[in-house]
Amino acid sequence: MGGGRGVTIADVASRAGVAASTVSYVLSGKRSISPETAQRVMDAVAELGYHPHAGARSLASRKAGVIAMMLPLRHGMHLPVLMQFASGAVTEARRHDQDVLLMTADEGPAGLARVAASSIVDGLILMDVEVRDPRVEALRRLGLPSVLIGFPAEAEGLTCVDLDFSAAGRECAEYLIGSGCREVALLGASEAVYERRTGFAERVRSGFLKRGLERGPDVRAEARPCPDDPVSVQRTVKELLAARPALDGLAVHNEPAVPHVLHALADAGRSVGEDFHVVVIGPDEVAERVHPQLPSVLVPAERLAEIAVGHLMRKLGGVEVPDSTLVEPQLTIRLFERDPVLLEPGERVDLLAVDADLEVQMRSGGVPGRAGQ
Amino acid sequence: MGGGRGVTIADVASRAGVAASTVSYVLSGKRSISPETAQRVMDAVAELGYHPHAGARSLASRKAGVIAMMLPLRHGMHLPVLMQFASGAVTEARRHDQDVLLMTADEGPAGLARVAASSIVDGLILMDVEVRDPRVEALRRLGLPSVLIGFPAEAEGLTCVDLDFSAAGRECAEYLIGSGCREVALLGASEAVYERRTGFAERVRSGFLKRGLERGPDVRAEARPCPDDPVSVQRTVKELLAARPALDGLAVHNEPAVPHVLHALADAGRSVGEDFHVVVIGPDEVAERVHPQLPSVLVPAERLAEIAVGHLMRKLGGVEVPDSTLVEPQLTIRLFERDPVLLEPGERVDLLAVDADLEVQMRSGGVPGRAGQ
DNA sequence: CTGTCGTGTCGAAGCGCTTCGACGGACGGA
DNA sequence: TCCGTCCGTCGAAGCGCTTCGACACGACAG
Known part of the structure; x- marks a missing residue:
């Protein structure tokens, strides 16, 4: 442990042939210093590998950094x-x-x-x-x-910052309706979540339902909470389908439930991506690691x-x-299991018209693929 | 912003009627102070809500905390x-x-x-x-x-700390063999991972294979890398089954691949948990969010x-x-989709004998279920 | 009764930095 | 030519804490 004694501002000052305060001013820029002096100081800093002592700095300046x-x-x-x-x-x-x-x-x-x-x-x-x-x-x-x-x-x-969850709910409804669905539902988190933080889950629900209402009488939308264990998910989906045989679109706001929802739909004979549409609110991985990959709205952490x-x-x-x-939420659609395409807020894709050409067109149309994330 | 001026050690000292240094010694315990004085100081600290200034402390004591x-x-x-x-x-x-x-x-x-x-x-x-x-x-x-x-x-x-990955590989082989498997394989990460950090993935592999060898001629073990996209996983599993039709056990050391491995096995007509066994090296969620749930060895982060x-x-x-x-790695087995059971290192379960009785017996046998994690 | 030790407390000296006021010199206006 | 300004730099005064040496004071041995 240990190592060389720490380099202090005094060391830098003497090497540059100036006062310690001058070094400080060079580093902080709080007073003007002649370019020549500044350069000498910077050189000394580099040569000595000087880094100001965080504690001393915070004590003197009342800023911790x-x-x-x-x-x-x-x-x-x-x-x-x-x-x-x-x-x-x-x-x-x-x-x-x-x-x-x-x-x-x-x-x-x-x-x-x-x-x-x-x-x-x-x-x-x-x-x-x-x-x-x-x-x-x-x-x-x-x-x-x-x-x-x-x-x-x-x-x-x-000062508060958050994803516009209401808009996320709206986007999902919009996506499903735009894909041709007429009976849609939101499968939410367990009721406990709704109780704990009304904000979050509740806002998704209201955004989703509101969009359904706005759309008019040819669309029916509902929402129901759902626990996230496999068995409950299966049951909830079955109940939903039993109650609404014409259901053709589902938004899932419950990460762990996603794979089980797909299972349940497959068991019920629905073909996701063809006669039935599913959209996820959750991280990319959740939407990507299922088959078929699903469109999703993520929390842009x-x-x-x-x-x-x-x-x-x-x-x-x-x-x-x-x-x-x-x-603003962003909906990522995933076509043919290839690279995801990112939609701008407000942008719409009529999935009934989706084909290979469209995919290319969208890609080259200046819609950026997600790089990092 | 701002708020009340900060409480300093001098404030505490004057309120307790002692010198600042005495307060310091009470707080650090580096010199003996009479119980009465110490109590007065502690009271003053509590009443004023004093917390030492981190910068000042680090400057004076050369410890940042x-x-x-x-x-x-x-x-x-x-x-x-x-x-x-x-x-x-x-x-x-x-x-x-x-x-x-x-x-x-x-x-x-x-x-x-x-x-x-x-x-x-x-x-x-x-x-x-x-x-x-x-x-x-x-x-x-x-x-x-x-x-x-x-x-x-x-x-x-x-000073280095890590999971004993070699032992993890060994545990997996041991588990599969103990479950009655005679032809086992390790499905690893993509080759890139093996190149990047020989330690990690390589150690799992060698631990796995070594256990296979030790066991003798009635067991065959092999290992192969595998990319983690769905298509490659499907292909790799198919190839593996084609080359080794009698394969009856698989350890998967590739988190995203797990669901796809199960799909591929189902497609090939293998019934996991019955005529075929799978064990995962990865987080609990990966092993839990598939059907059937799988036994796994996790990185105890x-x-x-x-x-x-x-x-x-x-x-x-x-x-x-x-x-x-x-x-030491720990293998968690998951029976009947109920609560997971944790095995002590070295402890073995003959899964051919698993039934409801055993489950109860293991639970009450002092093997703790995982609480937090 | 005096000398010696321990114990509990105090005061002062920094730790390395920022910042304020001061100061010398160059420069421009009168 | 002299004075006021401004610019670039310096020295000193803390920031709030820890720690070292000193110092009372009582206990105890000589």
């Missing part, structure tokens, strides 16, 4: 989505020269008080905010600059993270940001 | 496993009163140099270490206390994280830790 990210690491929430979120947040934070401290939600309000009081972070991103979330209250009391992912009941004066971090940086810089930011 | 965790957040690696890992690490670190800074692997060696030089962290956990990993070299040069998850080529003088953090804490405290720690 670190933001906290509180994730619900224990249960619930889809893990991969969280990971994408974390990834996006770290990447974006580093772009702003900030580091990210990872906290678990089970540190709760006390954890927030701790990081706030110890000035270990400058701000905070709170994920998976629930409708009645004790952390939100604590946050308000602490006055720590923050951005929430999700919407609590009292969003007054808080990296995007949300970027926006959240960006907002937080602006708040730290004293810039105003909107209280509420809703991210 | 933070460890870094560098994860391969971009691609590859199974995301849920990473998340479990992160969760375990944060939880364990908090137990030691440390915070966790999250870094992405694409910050690379420069990122390590940065955090080391700025004293922003006391130590480091490096995940998903590859055989030839440039970060390892940097780490050695920096002399930053660290623990690696995975084994690089030159592990000399480094939380466990690894705990061990890694524990080792790091010990190193920071100047205590010796073993260079190499291999965690």
Whole structure:
């Protein structure tokens, strides 16, 4: 352990032949320094491999250069989505020269008080905010600059970012109707989820149903919750088909249920992609790892993270940001098991007309394929 | 933003009627303080909600109270496993009163140099270490206390922790043979994985094959790599069955392939769980979300994280830790789609004898069901 | 009764950085 | 020519904490 003694600003200063404060000003740009001096300083910094001591900096400047990210690491929430979120947040934070401290939600309000009081972070991103979330209250009391992912009941004066779940529900209905379906249903999460965070699941449902209503009397739409164990999924789908024999479209907002839904539909003799359409609200992998691959609306976790971090940086810089930011959902359709095609919000595809030509046309039509994600 | 001015150690001191240094000693326990004084100080701390300023503390004590965790957040690696890992690490670190800074692997060696030089962290956990990993070299040069998850080529003088993948391969072979299989195969990851990190996939393979050999001439074992797209999986399984018509057991070390393997086997008329046995190396969800549910060996991410953090804490405290720690794999069998049963390493179940009685017997026999995970 | 030790507490000296006020010199306007 | 400005740089004063040495004070041995 150990290693060479740390390089301090004094070392840099003496090597560059200037005062320590000058080095500081070169590095921060807070006062103008002549180009020649600045260059000498930068050279010294590079030669010595100088990095300012984070603690000293935070003590003197009252800025830690670190933001906290509180994730619900224990249960619930889809893990991969969280990971994408974390990834996006770290990447974006580093772009702003900030580091990210990872906290678990089970540190709760006390954890927030701790990081706030110890000035270990400058701000905070709170994920998976629930409708009645004790952390939100604590946050308000602490006055720590923050951005929430999700919407609590009292969003007054808080900065919140989330996917526009209502629009996601609407997109799904729209997709199914556009594919020629006339009797559609939303298979949701278990009732427990609806109770826990009205926001989220509820918004999908209302968006979905509303679009069905708008469309007029030739379309029937309904929604029903569904537990996510295989047996319940099978049963729920069977009941649904029994009650609505003409059902020809299904939106599934329940990740683990997807494969079982397909099984149940196959058992019932429906041919997905031909006389029946299914669309998923969930991560790409869920929609890709079934046969046939399904169109889906995903939670754009990296995007949300970027926006959240960006907002937080602006708040730290004293810039105003909107209280509420809703991210438009994007529907990815998957044709012939090939590369996915991304639709812009509002863009429509009449799947009855889909054929190889269309696929090519859409690809070359400037609609970007998803690269990273 | 803002909020009340921060409470400092001086505030606590004056309220308790002692010197600041006394408060410090009470909090750190580095000098003996009379019980009465200590109590007064603790009361003042609680009343004022005092938390020491992290920067000041790190500046004065040369300890940050933070460890870094560098994860391969971009691609590859199974995301849920990473998340479990992160969760375990944060939880364990908090137990030691440390915070966790999250870094992405694409910050690379420069990122390590940065955090080391700025004293922003006391130590480091490096995940998903590859055989030839440039970060390892940097780490050695920096002399930053660290623990690696995975084994690089030159592990000399480094602390490494990992699942005993060879034992995992052995367990799988053992399970299949114990289930009555006589011709078994390992379906691995794509060849690219084998090339990238010889450690990991290769160790599973050799453990699997070795167990097959040991068992003697009545058992045949082979291994073959397999890409993870659905079409290749189907093809690979078909080829395998064509070449080895008597094949009756398969270990799958390729998460996305699992559902497709089952499809291919069904297409070929094999009845999994009856005349054919399949075991998975991968996360629980992968083995649970197929029909029938499969036995599996998982990467015990939380466990690894705990061990890694524990080792790091010990190193920071100047205590010796073993260079190499291999965690025993555990095979989880899943009977009748009910709760999973966990086998101790070495424990065996003759699946030919499995029936409802055995299930009950195993449950009550003190073999714990998995709770959290 | 004096000297010696321990125990509990205090004061002061930094840790490495940022930032404020000051200052010397160049420059332009009067 | 002199003075006011502005620019580039410096020195010093903290930021809030830990830690070292010093110092009372009572206990105890000589």
